[in-house]
Amino acid sequence: MQRAEDNPIYAVQEVPGKGKGLIALRKIRKGTRILCEEPLLTLPQVGDQMDPELLASIIRQVDALTEDQRQIFLSLHNLHPYTNDAERYLGIACTVSLPIDDPDGRADGGVFLDASRINHACDNNAQKYWNTNIQRHTVHALEDIDEGKEITVYYLRTRRKREIRQATLRSDFGFNCSCRLCSLPPDENQRSDKRLEEIHRLDGLISKDGLRGILLDPLWVLRYVDRQVRLYNEQGQDDVGLPRALLDAAQIAIAHGDLARARVFVERAVSRWRVGLGDDSKEVVENRTLAEDPSKHRLYGLSNKWRTTVEDVPRDLDLDDFEDWLWRRDNVEPTTDVETLANLRTRTTFPSFSSLPNEKEIDIVYYERKDTGAFGPRRHWCFLAEIVDVVMLLQSRLKLELKDIDGRKVDLLFYTPGRGVELDHTRVQKGYTVALLYAERHKFRFEPQPGIRHEDPSRIKIFTTSLEGLFALSDEVQQYSMDHKGLKTCHGCGKKGTSLNKCARCSFFWYCDKACQVAGWTVKGHKVNCTHLRDPDLRGLFELRWNQFDSYARFPLRTSADFQTLESPISPTWI
Numbered sequence: 001m002q003r004a005e006d007n008p009i010y011a012v013q014e015v016p017g018k019g020k021g022l023i024a025l026r027k028i029r030k031g032t033r034i035l036c037e038e039p040l041l042t043l044p045q046v047g048d049q050m051d052p053e054l055l056a057s058i059i060r061q062v063d064a065l066t067e068d069q070r071q072i073f074l075s076l077h078n079l080h081p082y083t084n085d086a087e088r089y090l091g092i093a094c095t096v097s098l099p100i101d102d103p104d105g106r107a108d109g110g111v112f113l114d115a116s117r118i119n120h121a122c123d124n125n126a127q128k129y130w131n132t133n134i135q136r137h138t139v140h141a142l143e144d145i146d147e148g149k150e151i152t153v154y155y156l157r158t159r160r161k162r163e164i165r166q167a168t169l170r171s172d173f174g175f176n177c178s179c180r181l182c183s184l185p186p187d188e189n190q191r192s193d194k195r196l197e198e199i200h201r202l203d204g205l206i207s208k209d210g211l212r213g214i215l216l217d218p219l220w221v222l223r224y225v226d227r228q229v230r231l232y233n234e235q236g237q238d239d240v241g242l243p244r245a246l247l248d249a250a251q252i253a254i255a256h257g258d259l260a261r262a263r264v265f266v267e268r269a270v271s272r273w274r275v276g277l278g279d280d281s282k283e284v285v286e287n288r289t290l291a292e293d294p295s296k297h298r299l300y301g302l303s304n305k306w307r308t309t310v311e312d313v314p315r316d317l318d319l320d321d322f323e324d325w326l327w328r329r330d331n332v333e334p335t336t337d338v339e340t341l342a343n344l345r346t347r348t349t350f351p352s353f354s355s356l357p358n359e360k361e362i363d364i365v366y367y368e369r370k371d372t373g374a375f376g377p378r379r380h381w382c383f384l385a386e387i388v389d390v391v392m393l394l395q396s397r398l399k400l401e402l403k404d405i406d407g408r409k410v411d412l413l414f415y416t417p418g419r420g421v422e423l424d425h426t427r428v429q430k431g432y433t434v435a436l437l438y439a440e441r442h443k444f445r446f447e448p449q450p451g452i453r454h455e456d457p458s459r460i461k462i463f464t465t466s467l468e469g470l471f472a473l474s475d476e477v478q479q480y481s482m483d484h485k486g487l488k489t490c491h492g493c494g495k496k497g498t499s500l501n502k503c504a505r506c507s508f509f510w511y512c513d514k515a516c517q518v519a520g521w522t523v524k525g526h527k528v529n530c531t532h533l534r535d536p537d538l539r540g541l542f543e544l545r546w547n548q549f550d551s552y553a554r555f556p557l558r559t560s561a562d563f564q565t566l567e568s569p570i571s572p573t574w575i
């Protein structure tokens, strides 16, 4: 066991207002392993702190210590009152134990002579870690630590805003934190809090749809991760979350066959872990191998849509261009092998409420700095949600209660000059779907939950179909209206061919011949969808080039040049 006195890099000393702590005895360089310690005693995995096995195990282990070790153990911090030795031991163990990730499931935590002396700071300069490979607790310097400075680690599981951190530190560890981050002047603190809460929110968005999200909407998830990594960098603090985010990015790339970017992301994650966890950590060992050959990852081969080899990393880009390449910030949807009609299930273009930009912030997923220096949209987007209730508020203001793709309830309040009466009232019906261009999240003063404040009448359209109905139509459009590598699929019989004909009324769906068109019309419900597709706004949702922003789109959306058959009779007709 390595003790402070064997290793003059630090000493255990009194720290004003904190009890004892670790002080650097000389300059400690970033990445240095400050300590590497075996537990003095371990806490068995039990249901709770009242489990008799926990107490019995601690008593057994304390009795087996040398007298010197016992004295040091008894001098460790104890937040709990006690009336006898057993309670005292348990109190100390529960106050100062650090997590142990035991693959055999025996130990849950451990008490360490030196590591258990390290105090907390929200802007910690060192990283604590249980290294399963060497079965030791390690602490590494995350930055250069000058002689005489205190070595600090972060006690909490997540990085949250000051108010939450302080409340948790008070309740779980019994102290008021006065670190540099907790002592920032109000405006700086507000910026830091905002970044930390946004990182936290992005965590939820990145993991929300799991593998499904990565496969259906990789660009969208990658943008969340990109934003999170930028926020970590702005916060200017190394955090365990940063390499994890880089590994998330690598997994998105790998799932779509993009080995070039995957390797860069994994290498970046490994270099962070090397500093905070050390070369012998599980994270470094496993991911070093992954960086050599990212195709060994279990997600490789699920999709080939971004296929590259590890050799395809560009060599001649400057730093900014390289980052744009790496994070696919080129504002172009990934190339697919199909002619593009928008898929209404694509979250990049048709986001859920929680993914909409916040009205008060510049969200770089949606906005970019234009040549004029001001921020403007980098793409078009449209919020789709179904009406679940229609409410007339005081002062004749319309409120629509909506349900979005995640099933989340959202209030849409009308601040248009007509306060909502300008809408075609036959369309303001429960079960119909609202499409809102450029929607943003808004915090109403009088409502606890955020909603949408709608001001511009040209940005709303109500479709006379449910949200599910709209998605089902979109699925059919993807299948029967697009040309997949030159092959079209007949909506009537499902056969593929190169020279099918389009329905002359909607000019969307493909058919082999008259018989297939009749089958599509009568048996497969095209009669209904064809009618919906007569609405140029609905056609516009499919046809708009959502990722190319020149100017704001508005309803009515008329994007199709070949749309001349609106007035044709309601029966299947040929082109």
Ligand SMILES: C[S@@+](CC[C@H](N)C(=O)[O-])C[C@H]1O[C@@H](n2cnc3c(N)ncnc32)[C@H](O)[C@@H]1O
Pocket: 017, 018, 019, 020, 021, 075, 076, 077, 079, 095, 096, 116, 117, 118, 119, 120, 121, 173, 174, 175, 176, 177, 178, 179
């Ligand atoms: C694991 S012990 C750390 C070592 C402890 N200072 C000692 O003297 O043994 C955790 C306790 O240290 C104190 N502590 C840790 N970080 C602190 C901080 N930033 N400010 C004040 N007290 C702190 C709190 O009493 C906390 O419950």
